[in-house]
Amino acid sequence: MVNLLQFDRAGLGDFCEQLGEKRFRATQLFRWIHQRGERDPAAMTDLAKSLRDKLAGSAVVEALPVASEQVAADGTIKWLFDVGGGDAIETVFIPEADRGTLCISSQAGCAVNCRFCSTGHQGFSRNLTTAEIVAQLWHAEFTLRRRLGLAAGERAITNVVMMGMGEPLQNYAALLPALRTMLDDHGYGLSRRRVTVSTSGVVPMIDRLRDDCPVALAVSLHAPDDALRDELVPLNRKYPIAELLAACRGYLARAPRDFITLEYCMLDGVNDAPEQARTLLALVRGDGSADSGLACKINLIPFNPFPASGLGRSPRERVAAFAAVLQEGGIVTTVRKTRGDDIAAACGQLAGEVQDRTRLAERGTRAAPVRVERRVAGPVSRRTGVAAPAPVRSSS
Ligand code: SF4
DSSP, rough: EEEEOOOHHHHHHHHHHHHHHTTTTHHHHHHHHHHTTTOOOOGOOSSHHHHHHHHHHHHEOOOOOOOEEETTTSSSSEEEEEEEEEEEEEEEEEEEETEEEEEEEEEEEEESOOTTTTHHHHEEEEEHHHHHHHHHHHHHHHHHHHHHHTTTTSSOOOOEEOOSOOGGGGGHHHHHHHHHHHHOTTTOOOOOGGGEEEOOOOHHHHHHHHHOOOOOEEEEOOOOOHHHHHSSSSGGSSHHHHHHHHHHHHHHHOSSSSSEEEEEETTTTTTTHHHHHHHHHHHTTTTTSSSSOEEEEEEEOOOOOOOOOOBBBBBBHHHHHHHHHHHHTTEEEEEOOOOOOGOOOOOTOOTTGGGGGGGGGTTTOOOOOEEEEOOOOOOTTTTTTTTTOOOOBBBO
């Protein structure tokens, strides 16, 4: 049986043709799946009976099994999905007053092995399929729509960030149809500005993404010079900072925004000194020539410590001083709010407390049954459907 979540609309057209049906039927089918969340072909009443019968015998809309769901006091929701073979992945929903952002995983584990990232420490297991990437959005969107009682046409997820487990540009073949499904007006209809791919710097694939499907781009920089970045983000040894920034400048020609977001995880005593802020400032401002500098916003991320890293979180005042150097230099700089701390859903924590459950097969066990933990109180929130979010804590 073919999982229909595997296809963007063009791929679904090919599949319809293989079934001996007209290509345009794919649009109707696509809308049933991605706009109405329908899984049963028999319920897709405006599809030709011949197609419904063929689908019933050859295709499914296969969601990912939920191993657990946790809801943080601030309304953040973390789902752990069993993707088989002993692997599990995580998806995080971050509610805010004016948006609902879903952080999606692209791989089970990650091969890049950034020093400050608990997913990296877990190691790489495998790439996710397009169906597994899209299934995270499908599950979140239609689960939340039901909980919130949203009317037809209202969306629960307004923004997607490919910032969960894995390096999305090292799983490009699966990523591309997933992005197209997110952007498709007959699918989720998200604008390119509201879909962000975050990369540790896979330079050739930044160029490919620019040509194939230019969405918003975030780059995990984390260091102002190659010597330090070689240590923190080992991929830098292959694609050093100068090449990375050149790729980013090239990306801007087709990007939906006129800047690239640079992510910078603040590590105590490692990359958070004022002189490092000045080096970073000089790097992004360049020397005035076209082939230097970068139009960017810088996002400083409070580190979420985990035991194996041997690293600590920069004190607030050090983060503030670092930000001040950049801001006074004319660079828009923000300090990321930490969300979902009580369920280990913040950046870099995605593998942490679930690591034991990502090796289910090795232990000869099955995924734990669905577990819903709601560490919440207060009235039901329209955005999360569970409870009013507690005030957001900021590390700034
Ligand atoms: S930060 Fe991203 S690219 Fe680096 S190890 Fe973690 S998941 Fe992989």
